[in-house]
Amino acid sequence: GQSLEQPSEVTAVEGAIVQINCTYQTSGFYGLSWYQQHDGGAPTFLSYNALDGLEETGRFSSFLSRSDSYGYLLLQELQMKDSASYFCAVRDSLSGSARQLTFGSGTQLTVLP
């Protein structure tokens, strides 16, 4: 089966840097994605890593190590609006041309003033 582990909660102050880790065990692997979800809202795409290394998009960066089955999301210069849940998701199958994602349980990030 597939499983993803990420911390349930992280707290940081405005302006700080926070790292949200994700470890995964899947039968196949075709990339690690990160999604942000504000309370009551829809998940929105943040980043995607198919290969090892760091991908940077503005204040957000995402890292992947396939040999360690591990990735992280790095948020810099935290703002109050970054308070949300963050989900890692693994694309573990290409069967039948399906684009299936398996999601972690999410990390609730609270940014304090």
Place this chain on the structure above:
Amino acid sequence: NAGVTQTPKFQVLKTGQSMTLQCAQDMNHEYMSWYRQDPGMGLRLIHYSVGAGITDQGEVPNGYNVSRSTTEDFPLRLLSAAPSQTSVYFCASSPTGAIGNTIYFGEGSWLTVV
């Protein structure tokens, strides 16, 4: 640009009732899917479709049916609602092409079964 539109936003059902959650996308995406999200948990895949006329089961399909008669629409039917189906339901779509395609989610449908 509407993106992915779900209706209704909120619904209360009695145990045993049936209903359909509607989902429509205007981005001409081939791939559509339904997820459910329970409190404090990630999203779990219910059913998905890789194109009109083609559907398949996800991780938690029991108690749900889907159909895909057009590219735009992907309704989710609850056959006989149960309290265990109380959840938030998200419809999603993504285009064809590279593996890293973004998945676009609707705003969610809050369903309570009493």
